[in-house]
Amino acid sequence: MKDITKTFGPVVANDKVSLTINKGEILSLLGENGSGKTTLMNMLSGIYFPDGGQIFVNGQEVTISSPKDAFELGIGMIHQHFKLVDVFTAAENIVLGLEGKGRLDLKEVGRKVREICDRYGFDVDPNQLVCDMSVSQKQTLEIVKVLYRGADILILDEPTAVLTPQETDKLFAVMRNMKADGKAIVIITHKLHEVMDVSDRVAVLRKGQYIGDVATCDTDPQKLTDMMVGRAVKLNIDRPAPVDPQDRLRVEHLTVKDKEGVTVLSDATFTLRSGEILGVAGISGSGQKELLEAIAGLQNVEPGSRVVYIEPESGKEHDLCGLDPLKIRQLGVHLSFVPEDRLGMGLVGTMGMTGNMMLKTYGRGHGPLVDRRPSSKLATDIKEQLEVMTPGINYPVRRLSGGNVQKVLVGREIAADPTVLMTAYAVRGLDINTSYTIYRLLNEQKQKGVAVLYVGEDLDVLLELADRILVLCAGQISGIVDGASVTKEQVGLMMTHLNWKEAEA
Amino acid sequence: MTSAQWASLIQAAVVFGTVIMYGAIGEIITEKSGNLNLGVPGIMYLGGIAGLAVAFLYENSVADPSRLVSFILSFGAAFLAAALGGLIFSILTISLRVNQNVTGLTLTIFGGGVANFFGGSLNKLAGGVGQISVARTSSVYRATLPGVSSMSPMMKAVLGYGFMVYLAIILAILATWFLNRTHTGLNLRAVGESPATADAAGINVTKYKYLATCIGAGISGLGGLYYVMDYIKGTWANDGAIETLGWLAVALVIFALWKPVNATWGSYLFGVLFWLYYYIQGLNRASQEIFKMLPYIVTIAVLVIVSIRRKRDMGPASLGLSYFREER
Numbered sequence: 001m002k003d004i005t006k007t008f009g010p011v012v013a014n015d016k017v018s019l020t021i022n023k024g025e026i027l028s029l030l031g032e033n034g035s036g037k038t039t040l041m042n043m044l045s046g047i048y049f050p051d052g053g054q055i056f057v058n059g060q061e062v063t064i065s066s067p068k069d070a071f072e073l074g075i076g077m078i079h080q081h082f083k084l085v086d087v088f089t090a091a092e093n094i095v096l097g098l099e100g101k102g103r104l105d106l107k108e109v110g111r112k113v114r115e116i117c118d119r120y121g122f123d124v125d126p127n128q129l130v131c132d133m134s135v136s137q138k139q140t141l142e143i144v145k146v147l148y149r150g151a152d153i154l155i156l157d158e159p160t161a162v163l164t165p166q167e168t169d170k171l172f173a174v175m176r177n178m179k180a181d182g183k184a185i186v187i188i189t190h191k192l193h194e195v196m197d198v199s200d201r202v203a204v205l206r207k208g209q210y211i212g213d214v215a216t217c218d219t220d221p222q223k224l225t226d227m228m229v230g231r232a233v234k235l236n237i238d239r240p241a242p243v244d245p246q247d248r249l250r251v252e253h254l255t256v257k258d259k260e261g262v263t264v265l266s267d268a269t270f271t272l273r274s275g276e277i278l279g280v281a282g283i284s285g286s287g288q289k290e291l292l293e294a295i296a297g298l299q300n301v302e303p304g305s306r307v308v309y310i311e312p313e314s315g316k317e318h319d320l321c322g323l324d325p326l327k328i329r330q331l332g333v334h335l336s337f338v339p340e341d342r343l344g345m346g347l348v349g350t351m352g353m354t355g356n357m358m359l360k361t362y363g364r365g366h367g368p369l370v371d372r373r374p375s376s377k378l379a380t381d382i383k384e385q386l387e388v389m390t391p392g393i394n395y396p397v398r399r400l401s402g403g404n405v406q407k408v409l410v411g412r413e414i415a416a417d418p419t420v421l422m423t424a425y426a427v428r429g430l431d432i433n434t435s436y437t438i439y440r441l442l443n444e445q446k447q448k449g450v451a452v453l454y455v456g457e458d459l460d461v462l463l464e465l466a467d468r469i470l471v472l473c474a475g476q477i478s479g480i481v482d483g484a485s486v487t488k489e490q491v492g493l494m495m496t497h498l499n500w501k502e503a504e505a
Numbered sequence: 506m507t508s509a510q511w512a513s514l515i516q517a518a519v520v521f522g523t524v525i526m527y528g529a530i531g532e533i534i535t536e537k538s539g540n541l542n543l544g545v546p547g548i549m550y551l552g553g554i555a556g557l558a559v560a561f562l563y564e565n566s567v568a569d570p571s572r573l574v575s576f577i578l579s580f581g582a583a584f585l586a587a588a589l590g591g592l593i594f595s596i597l598t599i600s601l602r603v604n605q606n607v608t609g610l611t612l613t614i615f616g617g618g619v620a621n622f623f624g625g626s627l628n629k630l631a632g633g634v635g636q637i638s639v640a641r642t643s644s645v646y647r648a649t650l651p652g653v654s655s656m657s658p659m660m661k662a663v664l665g666y667g668f669m670v671y672l673a674i675i676l677a678i679l680a681t682w683f684l685n686r687t688h689t690g691l692n693l694r695a696v697g698e699s700p701a702t703a704d705a706a707g708i709n710v711t712k713y714k715y716l717a718t719c720i721g722a723g724i725s726g727l728g729g730l731y732y733v734m735d736y737i738k739g740t741w742a743n744d745g746a747i748e749t750l751g752w753l754a755v756a757l758v759i760f761a762l763w764k765p766v767n768a769t770w771g772s773y774l775f776g777v778l779f780w781l782y783y784y785i786q787g788l789n790r791a792s793q794e795i796f797k798m799l800p801y802i803v804t805i806a807v808l809v810i811v812s813i814r815r816k817r818d819m820g821p822a823s824l825g826l827s828y829f830r831e832e833r
Contacts, residue, residue, distance in 0.1 A: 085698045087698055087822070096692065104687050104691055
């Protein structure tokens with residue numbers, strides 16, 4: 001790949017990136033969130049089309065404008081979100097979209113699939129339905145699917161994020177088999193120990209720019225981190241001392257099961273204090289969402305769970321379990337940013353700022369008619385104070401940029417004078433400037449005596465912003481540590497090991 | 506009930522069932538692509554009136570109309586007119602991404618309006634209400650095997666129908682084979698289940714949706730043709746009967762759990778349930794209507810049972826949703 005450039009609106013996702021992928025080699029692509037790794041690979045697999053630059057495969061310049069083009073060039077990508085049809089069998093998913101006239105011979109497909117499995121050491125039953133498969137089986141199926149199409153270049157986008165350590169080892173074994181067979185493999189991962197473990201070469205991206213590549217044997221995690229973060233982006237966030245901390249929210253033995261009855265949050269016990277920011281760290285899907293939603297009254301909790309809210313001044317205690325979200329909100333407990341889908345649960349995309357303000361206050365007026373005036377005044381205030389870039393307060397928020405949507409949401413929650421403010425992935429997808437605005441707003445709230453629960457994915461930010469950090473690991477709290485004294489490595493260890501003290505020793 | 510009565514009930518059920526079987530098979534193919542076309546009644550109307558109008562014009566323009574030509578013309582016109590209805594639906598929902606429910610319901614109203622307008626006009630051309638008749642064309646559709654008239658009532662209930670009764674069964678079997686045993690069928694099902702996955706696998710989602718919707722509509726339209734040519738013997742009545750049958754076809758799709766083979770016996774069962782009142786003694790007009798609700802009640806019962814037992818039988822996962830590649 002030579003001088004590849006891709007922009008999304010004003011955001012430059014890849015800026016003149018040049019990268020070489022060699023046969024019989026495992027290349028790790030490393031970079032912080034939003035550094036453009038996935039975008040770069042998506043251009044190889046035909047999901048996006050580059051705005052500039054050239055791609056060469058085996059020395060020939062090629063144009064990849066669709067996933068089909070990529071298949072034909074022997075490039076296959078295994079996405080973070082699996083592209084499989086749930087009600088189809090493994091074999092049906094594998095032949096999906098392949099050219100082939102007339103009869104579909106699934107027996108023949110099954111035979112070929114077994115051949116591939118034997119060659120690389122996979123374990124796939126061609127007749128199993130995808131909806132009956134585990135996550136790791138689905139991933140294996142995705143890899144087999146790509147190999148069935150004759151791929152020589154395999155791209156795996158954060159394949160280990162969803163796997164257990166044992167499954168990861170199995171995957172790496174298979175990857176080494178494929179390498180021995182002369183395939184070129186690119187793996188995108190955040191976990192440095194995996195990079196060191198499996199790859200031959202590491203390429204680093206930072207903010208859409210190609211920093212350089214090194215042979216894995218010549219480097220160590222520290223050097224890689226330096227390359228990844230760089231000096232220029234050193235974050236500096238204020239952490240004012242907590243003001244008169246008092247217990248505000250006591251969570252006891254909080255257990256949440258998902259629809260299938262799997263425990264996703266188990267026996268969480270902690271206290272949230274006023275005037276402090278409690279950060280929550282953990283690999284995504286470790287129970288963060290369930291934790292916030294359980295407190296906000298959006299999740300069913302298991303018997304024995306208690307969420308106790310302690311009213312300021314009077315010290316009166318309320319059990320929030322079993323109350324509906326509206327009552328919880330009236331007590332002053334506010335869930336602001338909702339992960340994954342900002343517009344899904346937080347705001348109504350097709351309504352303007354005014355309408356979205358009204359969502360929280362429509363019950364306040366008298367009589368059957370709503371009063372738009374207070375809401376439109378609030379919308380105007382937020383627009384001015386937080387510098388929301390919008391053509392007007394009645395302009396659909398769906399069409400605003402992510403950062404502006406976020407400002408509208410946080411502005412509304414703060415305006416409601418919360419005593420507890422919960423935020424999840426508040427700065428996901430936001431640029432540095434907006435991120436800092438959000439941090440500043442959170443610190444302002446903290447100094448006003450609000451208890452802030454901040455779920456974040458960037459450890460550096462958590463370490464600088466949070467007074468205490470609660471670390472989740474696979475649905476359990478592996479510890480609560482002091483934000484000022486703990487190190488990133490220690491938090492990272494706690495994220496992956498429940499009994500981290502032993503692992504450390 | 507005597508055996509003659511049974512035979513007569515079966516006969517009524519098969520003829521009735523065949524109309525909705527066409528509607529249901531066409532709609533199953535459409536829905537397998539993820540398009541929920543609620544315009545089935547309108548599409549059946551379009552098929553019926555187009556077949557009738559072309560046959561009428563041909564019979565009246567030629568001194569000695571050929572049966573073969575009148576058959577080909579009416580059959581082709583019905584399929585094409587109905588497919589055109591499917592094309593309207595496709596353009597609106599696939600290309601312009603209009604809500605499918607709204608579009609389908611509008612198409613039902615549109616088809617009924619067009620058909621009854623031309624039906625009324627044809628009747629007027631023919632000399633007055635109920636005067637239109639395309640006896641010659643209709644006789645092709647109603648021709649039975651030789652020797653049927655001398656058969657026992659029970660044999661007649663099996664063999665004594667026009668060819669379209671058997672064509673419907675063949676179509677159901679072909680559709681099943683197509684959906685489950687061919688590459689194209691697999692791809693089509695993938696489009697209805699998860700268009701994003703299909704897209705990533707290199708399947709042209711838009712093309713599949715268009716073709717499935719238009720061909721499906723064409724097949725549904727044959728139900729209207731069969732109704733006009735065989736069921737009411739080549740005449741026309743502005744009585745809304747086709748609309749009732751069209752909605753039953755939509756219900757049958759659900760009852761059949763989106764499997765064409767189930768639609769065959771399901772449609773006959775609907776026919777039996779629908780005509781049962783005729784064979785039960787001592788019903789008045791009000792209680793007759795309750796019996797006519799039976800097919801819908803059975804459909805609801807099936808839905809309840811299936812949704813309790815297995816979620817994945819509940820039709821294509823992306824049914825009713827429009828698809829567009831998401832750009833960041």
